[in-house]
């Protein structure tokens with residue numbers, strides 16, 4: 001099975017992890033700081049604060065802005081549940097904004113959702129394609145809202161050669177095993193705001209500051225959301241290869257784009273001229289004509305060795321959210337969920353693998369061209 005995404009670990013990564021495992025500090029040594037400095041250099045931001053997952057990083061980011069009970073946040077339903085879960089955890093209410101056919105939040109629909117209770121906009125760079133962050137920032141500035149970007153898919157993505165992570169008040173990245181780079185589990189928040197960075201560090205580690213000798217003081221409520229030293233060493237080693245990973249994924253995506261151009265039964269997602277995508281996912285959108293066959297197509301592709309996946313069921317469709325906030329249907333999000341399939345696209349694939357994926361996919365779809373659905 002060729003999975004839709006997977007990690008690549010080389011001998012250098014392993015050596016780095018072993019070096020730290022054999023050192024004096026498995027946690028709270030120098031490695032986390034070195035990794036954070038390397039992230040700042042790569043992204044071009046002032047502060048990077050790592051966490052044991054992007055989920056913890058999201059909770060930390062929301063918490064340090066003092067988002068609380070009754071506040072509202074405008075976000076995208078086409079994301080992993082954690083994006084919304086973590087502010088619901090603080091008592092805030094998600095206002096889900098519909099998306100565009102590239103899976104990214106529709107920036108033209110945000111303003112209509114703003115109320116006096118709205119505190120922040122939380123967009124997601126779906127599949128690694130940057131959201132229209134300039135338009136989102138303009139709405140946020142006009143209404144005095146924060147922008148917290150969940151860029152869990154988009155480490156290394158750029159707009160006009162500027163890295164994602166330099167546009168929003170805070171940006172979250174995930175280092176989960178199959179995200180653009182990995183620490184096994186892990187994540188981080190990047191920001192240029194010193195106050196946020198200080199609070200994020202307190203939140204990560206019990207809210208404690210060192211005083212003199214044995215004396216420390218707990219000045220705010222915190223958690224233990226720290227990354228281990230060996231995970232940080234792995235992350236720093238991976239960071240050295242991120243551009244190579246992204247080039248490889250883009251080569252596969254370009255091959256698919258060419259091979260699939262103008263196809264009648266499905267479409268691909270195009271990028272803006274001035275941007276680069278990490279290509280965390282390679283999504284295709286089935287023609288509405290094929291919607292009713294999606295389950296069968298999915299099963300057939302899996303049986304033929306293609307580890308396809310669907311990203312994502314709109315968050316509001318989950319039982320927890322239906323019970324808590326009632327039923328919701330956003331038209332484009334519903335359509336997107338019905339048509340989307342993520343094809344294998346990762347740095348461990350060869351071009352021959354990509355050829356195999358493309359040929360198998362086209363062959364399977366061919367059998368459905370006379371089996372359209374009625375509306």
Ligand SMILES: *Cc1c(COP(=O)(O)O)cnc(C)c1O
Pocket residue numbers: 053054055056079080082083124150152153174175176179185186187
């Ligand atoms: C993976 C992911 C997360 C959660 O990341 P973890 O590191 O697994 O906690 C959050 N948001 C999005 C958009 C993701 O894809």
